[in-house]
Amino acid sequence: MFNRDPEIVVGGLQKVYALDKWFFIDLGYSEDDISSGSSSLNFKSIQSPWLKELMKATIWRKRNSVGTATLTAYLRTIRSFEQFWLATADATSIKGINKRLIDEYFYSIKDKSNNTRMAYHAALNELFTCWDDWEVLDGGRKLLTKDMKPIDRSRSSQKVKYLDTQSQMVLLEHFKQPQDYLGRIVRILLEIGARGNEVLSLT
Known part of the structure; x- marks a missing residue:
């Protein structure tokens, strides 16, 4: 001892x-x-x-x-x-x-x-x-x-969180003109779940 x-x-x-x-x-x-x-x-x-x-x-x-x-x-x-x-x-x-x-x-x-x-x-x-x-x-x-x-666990059990329907509708309300550049990006993100930098690199 x-x-x-x-x-x-x-x-x-x-x-x-x-x-x-x-x-x-x-x-x-x-x-x-x-x-x-x-x-x-x-x-x-x-x-x-x-x-x-x-x-x-x-x-x-x-x-x-x-x-x-x-x-x-x-x-x-x-x-x-x-x-x-x-x-x-x-x-x-x-x-x-x-x-x-x-x-x-x-x-x-x-x-x-x-x-x-x-x-x-x-x-x-x-x-x-x-x-x-x-x-x-x-x-x-x-x-x-x-x-x-x-x-x-902060790495192993991290789950993807999605916006609920109500939040998506509120977000889209801010882009009443679909042809707006930012509006198109937001719609693509919500529709296909792409990463932001992936959408921004589209031609």
Whole structure:
């Protein structure tokens, strides 16, 4: 386990580390570095003592290389992941993390927004990679593989939207003279559904 040691907590900040709520100012960030709406990190909602200690050590170690928004994302993601983990499997140690658990976790959040799912994936990927480097989690890079990355629904499920009949009639009312150049373009667009640049290139 990646435990707290004198090499990690330096500069007289042991009292800060012992708390379950860390203010970014106390961690050395300036007010300009702190993203609006988030002035601290709260570890109280992490129920597993070993996971709370691991997240404290991780964030303490990463605080000099990433911004406050990233640290907040780490904590938010772990809260979500642990909540699912506690409800479905044994969460007594880090050895309980496996590929099946992670796969089931991402399936459980499939109805969340595209941005949320992508953010959770990115944060877990970064955490697992760090823990693998620090020899806390064996095979961390193999737990979250590329095929597990959430589908970008903003691209995959985008549907063509059509104007309703009433809207089309209102639009055509503006072009009472069919021979008008713009009027002809609008009628062609409505009739055949061509792209605007395709119609404009017609001779």
